[in-house]
Amino acid sequence: MKNYVDSLSLYKDKLLYILLFGVTIAFPLFFINQFVSTxxxxxxxxxGVSELGSYPQFIFSTITIFISQIPFIYLVKSKLIEEETSISEGYRVFFEHMLPVYVVGAIIAILVTLGTVLFIVPGLILLMLFILYPYVVVxxxxxxxxxxxRxxxxxxxxxxxxxGVTMLLSILTMLMNFVTLFLSLYTLDNLFLINIIQLVFNMFILPYLTFVVGHYYYDWEVY
Incomplete structure (x- = not known):
């Protein structure tokens, strides 16, 4: 529970950083991912094989999430090792690690997809084994x-x-996404605006999820 509370505190402390990185990095990546996946x-x-469309959606979404986490992993790392944070350093870290995270993230996503096609359990296990790759990098x-x-x-x-952590955060995210989508559908009739609201919601929730996982990663493996 402490990691969740500490992550919320970090979120409040670094809100301006979150907004800046969210608007300039996370949201554009989410928007591109939405367009490509669709x-x-x-x-x-x-x-006539629309069910197969979920596989490229998963691949592109995994790559997007991996890359989008980089500046937020930098924020939680800086806090945990008591290092001063700066906007310029956040962008430097992002651009330094973007390519390896993109390439390796694509490989992981493809392997997980193949594992899922063959048998769902191997795919899930592969995802859990390599899901911390962006944290290892940063x-x-x-x-x-x-x-x-590593x-x-x-x-x-x-x-x-x-x-355990992934399942809990996934359930919480799905519930909040469902509520956001329900309210959007109830109050709006413009599909584009509804999609934008979902993307903005994800832009705001991703940093918190990243902070939580970052705290756990620090506890487990780093220092």
Whole structure:
């Protein structure tokens, strides 16, 4: 419970940073992901296999979340190691780590998708084993293959803890997303605005989720 309270406190303390990184990094990435995912879903739907459209959606969403977390992982890391934060350093960290997180995130997402297609449990296990990759990159400075190897070590050692935290945060996020969507549908009839509201909501919730996981990662593996 302490990690959730501490994350809320950090959220309030770094609200201006969150808004800036959210508007300039997270929201544009979410918007692009929404556009690309919808395009591929509709593409599959036109040939009568719309159910297959969920796979590219998952791949692009995973990559987007991995990349979008980078500046917020920087914020929680700086707080935990008592390092001064700056906007310029946040952007530097983002652009320094964006490429390896993008490439490795794509590989992880594709492997998880293949595992899910073959049998759902291997896909979920693969996701849990490597889901901490962006945290390894930012917290420990390990990227590419070394980061992937390190993420696997952490995921394997902390598999059940990772699953527990991920499931809890996923349930909370889904519930809040459902409430937001319900209120949007109830009050608006413009689909574009409804989608924008969902993206803005995700922009605001992602930093908190990242802070929570960052606190756990710090407790588990770093210092």
């Amino acid at each position: 395009f591929y879903y509709n593409l599959f739907a036109t040939v 917290f420990e400075g390990e990227s590419w293959f070394n980061g992937l190897k 993420a696997f070590q952490v995921g394997k050692t902390r598999l059940f803890q990772v699953m």
